Amino acid sequence: MSDDELIWRIAGGSGDGIDSTSQNFAKALMRSGLNVFTHRHYPSRIRGGHTYVEIRAAEHEVQSRGDGYNFLLALGDSFARNPQEEAYYGNEEIKPLSENLDELREGGVIIYDEGLVSEDDVEALNLDERAEENDWHVFPLDLRGLAKEHGREVMRNTAGVGATAALLDMDLEHIEDLMSDAMGGDVLEANLDILHEAYEDVNEEYEFEHDLRVPTGDHDTEQALLSGSNAIAYGAIDAGCRFIAGYPMTPWTDVFTILSQNFPDMGGISEQVEDEIAAAALAVGASHAGVKAMSGSSGGGFALMSEPLGLAEMTETPLVLVESMRAGPSTGMPTKPEQADLEHVLYTSQGDSQRVVFAPGNIEEAYEQTRLAFDIAWDYQIPVMLIYDQKLSGENKNVDVEFFDREPSPDLGSTLTEEELKEAAHDNSGKFKRFNYETAEDGVAPRSLPGQKNGRYLATGNEHSPVGHISEDPDNRVAQMDRRLEKLEAIRTELNEERDSTQTYFGEEDAEYGIITWGSSQGAVEEAIDRLNADGHSVRGLSVSDMMPFPEQEVTEFLESVDEAMVVEMNASAQFRGLLQKELGRFGEKLTSLLKYNGNPFEPAEIVEGYEVNVAEEEREPTAQVRIEPAAGD
Amino acid sequence: MSAFNAIGDEREIDRDEYTPGVEPQPTWCPGCGDFGVLKALKQALPEVGKTPEEVLTVTGIGCSGKLNSYLDTYGFHTIHGRALPVARAAKLANPDLEVVAAGGDGDGYGIGGNHFIHSARENHDMTYIVFNNEIFGLTKGQTSPTSPKGHKSKTQPSGSAKTPLRPLSMSLNAGASYVARTAAVNPNQAKEIIKEAIEHDGFAHIDFLTQCPTWNKDARQYVPYVDVQESDDYDFDVHDRTEAAEMMRETEDVLNEGTVLTGRYYVEEDRPSYTQEKQAVGEMPDQPLAERYFDDDAEWERSYDLLDRHK
Numbered sequence: 049m050s051d052d053e054l055i056w057r058i059a060g061g062s063g064d065g066i067d068s069t070s071q072n073f074a075k076a077l078m079r080s081g082l083n084v085f086t087h088r089h090y091p092s093r094i095r096g097g098h099t100y101v102e103i104r105a106a107e108h109e110v111q112s113r114g115d116g117y118n119f120l121l122a123l124g125d126s127f128a129r130n131p132q133e134e135a136y137y138g139n140e141e142i143k144p145l146s147e148n149l150d151e152l153r154e155g156g157v158i159i160y161d162e163g164l165v166s167e168d169d170v171e172a173l174n175l176d177e178r179a180e181e182n183d184w185h186v187f188p189l190d191l192r193g194l195a196k197e198h199g200r201e202v203m204r205n206t207a208g209v210g211a212t213a214a215l216l217d218m219d220l221e222h223i224e225d226l227m228s229d230a231m232g233g234d235v236l237e238a239n240l241d242i243l244h245e246a247y248e249d250v251n252e253e254y255e256f257e258h259d260l261r262v263p264t265g266d267h268d269t270e271q272a273l274l275s276g277s278n279a280i281a282y283g284a285i286d287a288g289c290r291f292i293a294g295y296p297m298t299p300w301t302d303v304f305t306i307l308s309q310n311f312p313d314m315g316g317i318s319e320q321v322e323d324e325i326a327a328a329a330l331a332v333g334a335s336h337a338g339v340k341a342m343s344g345s346s347g348g349g350f351a352l353m354s355e356p357l358g359l360a361e362m363t364e365t366p367l368v369l370v371e372s373m374r375a376g377p378s379t380g381m382p383t384k385p386e387q388a389d390l391e392h393v394l395y396t397s398q399g400d401s402q403r404v405v406f407a408p409g410n411i412e413e414a415y416e417q418t419r420l421a422f423d424i425a426w427d428y429q430i431p432v433m434l435i436y437d438q439k440l441s442g443e444n445k446n447v448d449v450e451f452f453d454r455e456p457s458p459d460l461g462s463t464l465t466e467e468e469l470k471e472a473a474h475d476n477s478g479k480f481k482r483f484n485y486e487t488a489e490d491g492v493a494p495r496s497l498p499g500q501k502n503g504r505y506l507a508t509g510n511e512h513s514p515v516g517h518i519s520e521d522p523d524n525r526v527a528q529m530d531r532r533l534e535k536l537e538a539i540r541t542e543l544n545e546e547r548d549s550t551q552t553y554f555g556e557e558d559a560e561y562g563i564i565t566w567g568s569s570q571g572a573v574e575e576a577i578d579r580l581n582a583d584g585h586s587v588r589g590l591s592v593s594d595m596m597p598f599p600e601q602e603v604t605e606f607l608e609s610v611d612e613a614m615v616v617e618m619n620a621s622a623q624f625r626g627l628l629q630k631e632l633g634r635f636g637e638k639l640t641s642l643l644k645y646n647g648n649p650f651e652p653a654e655i656v657e658g659y660e661v662n663v664a665e666e667e668r669e670p671t672a673q674v675r676i677e678p679a680a681g682d
Numbered sequence: 683m684s685a686f687n688a689i690g691d692e693r694e695i696d697r698d699e700y701t702p703g704v705e706p707q708p709t710w711c712p713g714c715g716d717f718g719v720l721k722a723l724k725q726a727l728p729e730v731g732k733t734p735e736e737v738l739t740v741t742g743i744g745c746s747g748k749l750n751s752y753l754d755t756y757g758f759h760t761i762h763g764r765a766l767p768v769a770r771a772a773k774l775a776n777p778d779l780e781v782v783a784a785g786g787d788g789d790g791y792g793i794g795g796n797h798f799i800h801s802a803r804e805n806h807d808m809t810y811i812v813f814n815n816e817i818f819g820l821t822k823g824q825t826s827p828t829s830p831k832g833h834k835s836k837t838q839p840s841g842s843a844k845t846p847l848r849p850l851s852m853s854l855n856a857g858a859s860y861v862a863r864t865a866a867v868n869p870n871q872a873k874e875i876i877k878e879a880i881e882h883d884g885f886a887h888i889d890f891l892t893q894c895p896t897w898n899k900d901a902r903q904y905v906p907y908v909d910v911q912e913s914d915d916y917d918f919d920v921h922d923r924t925e926a927a928e929m930m931r932e933t934e935d936v937l938n939e940g941t942v943l944t945g946r947y948y949v950e951e952d953r954p955s956y957t958q959e960k961q962a963v964g965e966m967p968d969q970p971l972a973e974r975y976f977d978d979d980a981e982w983e984r985s986y987d988l989l990d991r992h993k
């Protein structure tokens with residue numbers, strides 16, 4: 049935990065405009081030269097229900113949420129439905145204040161809207177006493193009244209931001225600029241008035257006794273603030289994807305929405321369809337006809353895609369699907385992150401089916417691996433999946449703008465032109481030998497597209513002959529199966545030899561102890577390892593992205609280099625650890641697991657603690673809501 | 683310059699071009715109505731001037747799904763019930779393709795019923811032929827959504843307790859802009875209806891009665907049949923939704939009493955196709971998207987140019 053960072057939490061009802069306010073505040077911090085990282089926590093209700101966004105800002109790199117936070121702007125829930133005490137949801141107005149106190153760090157600052165929450169409710173919290181104990185600095189402000197006076201009640205957020213800036217001794221310039229970009233006319237005027245008023249009121253009325261101030265920083269290059277969902281959508285755009293079909297489901301909806309909003313201006317097509325079976329089938333149909341296409345969903349919706357996924361594999365139709373995990377089983381906790389669909393994504397669909405699966409660990413990786421997914425899908429004519437989760441989907445981070453300055457790659461991979469088709473092998477009736485196992489390389493037989501001259505063939509989910517006729521001939525069967533199965537091998541070789549590794553390492557090269565993770569837990573693990581090493585431990589980290597084909601060599605080398613390793617993942621059944629052991633067939637005695645599945649992502653301190661309990665073998669249970677699974681034989 | 687030169691190719695087309703020169707021979711049972719669909723399509727396609735390589739035939743799973751094994755066009759034999767979403771997307775990706783989707787009554791009205799409703803609703807410019815044999819053929823004769831009430835099968839040994847689904851009415855209500863019924867035993871009408879369906883600019887649904895002598899002996903051969911356009915007993919306007927609806931209802935009611943009515947039921951010519959609707963709201967390119975990937979001069983937008991909103 050460092051003191052040179054701000055972790056600002058804005059809490060209110062979902063529907064109180066927390067998202068847009070926090071987005072702008074994060075951008076203002078980014079523009080001031082800081083690195084920022086946001087974490088969104090929200091319930092699956094449209095209005096009401098307690099929600100917050102946390103913004104972590106520091107001069108140093110931030111890859112994760114921090115431990116706890118140090119500044120609370122509790123707007124109070126203006127959409128509280130049931131103020132009666134007996135009501136199921138209880139009194140919600142106070143919740144953005146009351147429910148966030150536990151994680152507020154010592155010395156932290158609290159602003160709450162005394163215009164909305166009642167004095168009695170605050171009294172009942174014992175706020176004074178707790179503030180005393182924890183050295184919190186509490187500022188009850190009538191944000192609602194101020195907003196009403198100069199504009200409308202919904203502008204409470206702006207008042208809260210103005211007060212925040214005053215207490216942090218933060219310049220208003222970037223906030224004003226961002227407001228001017230987003231609105232105009234009377235609304236802008238009113239908001240600017242409220243911002244300044246709140247800023248000045250706080251400065252005039254209070255003597256500041258708190259130490260917390262906004263950190264300062266400086267970026268060498270221009271920065272952009274974007275989410276994992278943005279990164280995936282942008283990776284798809286730059287890979288030349290111009291067709292998306294989908295059905296809304298949290299959290300996948302973000303990628304679907306971003307592409308649906310951008311495609312019309314790019315000559316692309318987005319289709320919201322009747323269900324996820326249709327969505328995946330449309331992506332297959334569009335790809336079959338020659339367009340770079342994708343679809344995606346979250347757990348339950350992806351379950352419906354299992355059969356079209358198998359069809360894509362069998363007909364060798366290139367396809368990219370994204371699966372944005374949320375806590376399961378079944379409807380589970382729709383707005384909470386979890387990494388528990390790994391086995392679902394790896395193994396669904398009948399037969400010896402295979403696909404490529406990448407699990408990006410941060411925003412840059414989400415972009416890179418989306419592009420890689422399209423490259424591989426179109427080169428090898430195989431479904432490629434990106435598996436990520438609600439956490440990576442919604443978190444925002446600043447990225448160097450130049451990172452995106454690259455050439456697009458709309459190339460259709462192993463697809464032939466009419467010129468090439470003339471020269472290709474055909475059967476006696478003129479059908480193109482689309483699935484020609486005799487000349488295939490790396491398992492890949494080049495494809496034609498409907499409408500091309502000399503390219504006609506039958507695509508079928510049944511086993512088929514080189515021109516696509518349904519065939520149950522044993523020799524043909526074995527030849528076709530072997531050819532298709534060869535692809536994963538070839539892809540592994542390409543990933544090893546021709547591409548930069550998608551695995552990420554941190555910590556010390558020759559450490560005694562290893563921590564392995566995958567997907568979006570990467571950032572918290574990285575920070576935990578930094579802290580452990582700073583404290584004199586000897587730890588190295590590996591975050592794996594290639595789920596299939598598995599990077600056997602890299603992981604083996606890593607595990608051989610350490611005495612013991614802890615596998616960190618957000619699920620209850622240690623799915624990734626299971627995959628490791630299945631793929632490597634050993635190391636069972638070296639691996640323990642740190643699991644979390646309460647609906648909240650890991651904080652770095654929880655990983656540090658897990659390490660202490662696990663490795664330093666402190667005789668105690670972890671305090672956090674995590675579970676430790678001992679190594680085999682323990 | 684197009685990358686898809688089979689499309690719009692103006693030349694004499696030999697009827698035999700649609701018959702695969704090498705294997706496979708159809709594996710349908712002797713007397714199966716599915717032969718009738720194949721034959722009618724082979725006649726209709728050259729007559730509307732389509733060459734084999736500009737046609738994409740997308741089928742589901744069932745005896746009917748084998749259609750494109752024996753019809754030498756580009757083919758996509760998909761999975762049970764999912765021909766329509768695959769076909770729709772191929773049409774969106776390359777609207778110049780002639781897309782014909784086909785499948786069984788179980789495939790299209792049962793497991794794929796949701797896609798049928800939505801494809802009709804959206805009025806995609808394509809032809810959809812449902813081989814309606816009132817039975818699950820391929821899986822050996824179980825009751826299908828169109829099997830008559832009381833129909834006995836291995837899975838409903840005491841007779842189906844369900845009223846059959848009304849394919850024509852459902853199609854009309856869902857939004858199909860061309861609805862017809864024909865029968866395998868009526869090859870000339872079948873060919874003409876298929877030609878009209880292909881030339882129709884919108885979702886053209888043909889409920890094609892295909893007898894299954896192996897599993898559905900009750901339905902016999904769908905003879906004698908009556909063409910509602912030719913018979914003096916029926917008089918209705920195919921452009922009038924209300925009259926069409928009434929005629930459809932009657933047709934569905936009398937089928938299981940042994941009266942086989944066929945013909946055109948509903949034709950709506952001026953309804954825009956889905957592509958046109960989508961272009962009208964600015965969410966569909968004017969040029970076929972599939973062409974763009976072969977166009978060396980195409981400009982590909984980059985995410986780098988979208989970043990202002992994130993700064």
Ligand SMILES: Cc1ncc(C[n+]2csc(CCOP(=O)(O)OP(=O)(O)O)c2C)c(N)n1
Pocket residue numbers: 743744745746747762785786787788789790813815817818819820821826
């Ligand atoms: C998802 C799925 N469920 C079940 C089947 C088994 N199956 C194959 S064809 C069929 C029904 C065929 O009936 P119909 O669609 O009417 O076609 P027909 O054979 O009569 O032409 C069934 C149930 C399957 N292939 N896939």
Ligand code: SF4
Pocket residue numbers: 709710711713714715716745746815819820893894895896897
């Ligand atoms: S089982 Fe029936 S539908 Fe299938 S091929 Fe034989 S006759 Fe035709």
Ligand SMILES: [Mg+2]
Pocket residue numbers: 744786787788813814815816817818819826
């Ligand atoms: Mg049938």
